Amino acid sequence: MRRPILAGNWKMNLTIAEATDFVRSIRRGLNEIKDVDRVLCPPYTALATVGELVSATEIEVGAQNMYWEEKGAYTGEIAPSMLKELCQYVILGHSERRAYFGETDEGVNRKIKAALAQGLKPIVCVGETEDQYDAGETEAVVSSQLRGGLTDLSAAQVAGLVIAYEPVWAIGTGKAATPAGAGAVIGMHIRGTISELYDESTAQAVRVQYGGSVKPSNVAEFMSHPDIDGALVGGASLKPDFVELVRIASEVASQIA
Ligand code: PGA
Numbered sequence: 001m002r003r004p005i006l007a008g009n010w011k012m013n014l015t016i017a018e019a020t021d022f023v024r025s026i027r028r029g030l031n032e033i034k035d036v037d038r039v040l041c042p043p044y045t046a047l048a049t050v051g052e053l054v055s056a057t058e059i060e061v062g063a064q065n066m067y068w069e070e071k072g073a074y075t076g077e078i079a080p081s082m083l084k085e086l087c088q089y090v091i092l093g094h095s096e097r098r099a100y101f102g103e104t105d106e107g108v109n110r111k112i113k114a115a116l117a118q119g120l121k122p123i124v125c126v127g128e129t130e131d132q133y134d135a136g137e138t139e140a141v142v143s144s145q146l147r148g149g150l151t152d153l154s155a156a157q158v159a160g161l162v163i164a165y166e167p168v169w170a171i172g173t174g175k176a177a178t179p180a181g182a183g184a185v186i187g188m189h190i191r192g193t194i195s196e197l198y199d200e201s202t203a204q205a206v207r208v209q210y211g212g213s214v215k216p217s218n219v220a221e222f223m224s225h226p227d228i229d230g231a232l233v234g235g236a237s238l239k240p241d242f243v244e245l246v247r248i249a250s251e252v253a254s255q256i257a
Contacts, residue, residue: 002207004223004253005162005230006246007039007062007123008237009091009211010046019046022238023053029243031057036230036250039089039123040237044078047086062089062123065097068110080118090115091232093149094125095168105148112149116157123162123232124149125211126190130169138167138185143193155198159205164232165190170212172234179218182210183225191227216245223252 014022019042030038031054041062042050051061063086067077083090092115093108108124115122126145128138142165150158165186170177177185186208195203210222211232222228236245 001257002205002229003035003037004249005037005039005207005209006249007041007089007091007162007164007209007230007232008242009064009094009232009234010040010042010238011064011096011234012043013238014042014046016046016049019050020053022240023050025240026243027054027057027059030059030246033243033247033250035254036246038246041089041091047083051086060089061087062091062121063087064091064094066090066092066111066115066120068107068114070114080114080120083115083120084118087120089121089123089162091123091125091164093145095127095129095166095171099168105145106151108145108149109151109153112153112161116153116160121160121162123164123209125164125166125232127164127166127168127171127212133167133169139189142185142189146190146193147197150194150197155202158194158198159202162207162209162230163190164209164211166211166232172213174213176213176218177210179210179221179225179228182212182222183227186210186225187227214245216241216248219245219249220252223249224256226256 039060039062063083092111097103128141191203207229209230209232214231214233215236
């Protein structure tokens with residue numbers, strides 16, 4: 001049984017003051033929901049504050065990026081050991097980092113290894129652009145992002161990862177993938193690639209989220225798909241009804257279990 005995991009990717013939103021108000025408004029409701037991992041991913045600047053605000057709850061915290069080196073002359077970067085003091089998870093290889101900040105599969109691979117070495121749990125993002133989707137390249141893109149990103153990781157390490165399938169054309173557009181479409185990519189291409197690289201039990205153990213315009217009104221359909229274990233939520237994670245979204249996800253997951 002894979003435990004569902006819902007993560008809110010706040011991206012570059014909320015000051016410390018705004019984050020404080022927001023977390024105070026959702027933490028009780030979010031904490032009451034059972035049988036699902038709940039992760040809030042604020043910007044670096046709010047990690048410590050959010051961590052303190054949820055410290056007496058089951059809510060966990062994640063960062064949105066990190067560098068792979070442990071220390072040194074890397075102005076503006078954040079090391080895994082620094083995050084380790086602040087959070088449990090780290091989002092790696094988000095498509096916005098790939099598109100705007102030049103992240104490569106090789107860099108994502110280094111980051112995954114560095115995160116695991118510190119006991120951080122990576123949420124590794126993969127997904128095709130609209131042009132790649134239109135050209136029928138989804139399988140090739142997702143498979144090569146995984147092969148590059150997972151290079152030299154052991155089966156046990158891969159089994160412990162969270163992978164987020166986020167088609168770039170669905171992110172922030174209001175145009176979510178269909179649950180059947182996303183489920184097929186996850187089941188056939190993501191679990192399929194992991195099964196080829198490792199084995200079927202590793203492919204079945206890894207948790208895979210869908211991300212891209214997930215909201216309270218469509219999360220149930222995604223959670224109903226047997227290959228989808230949760231969601232990475234951007235815009236809708238900044239609204240109070242993120243609690244409702246997570247509650248619906250947990251209810252659907254417990255019905256299928
Ligand atoms: P969205 O973003 O939910 O706003 O589409 C998802 C993401 O980028 O992780």
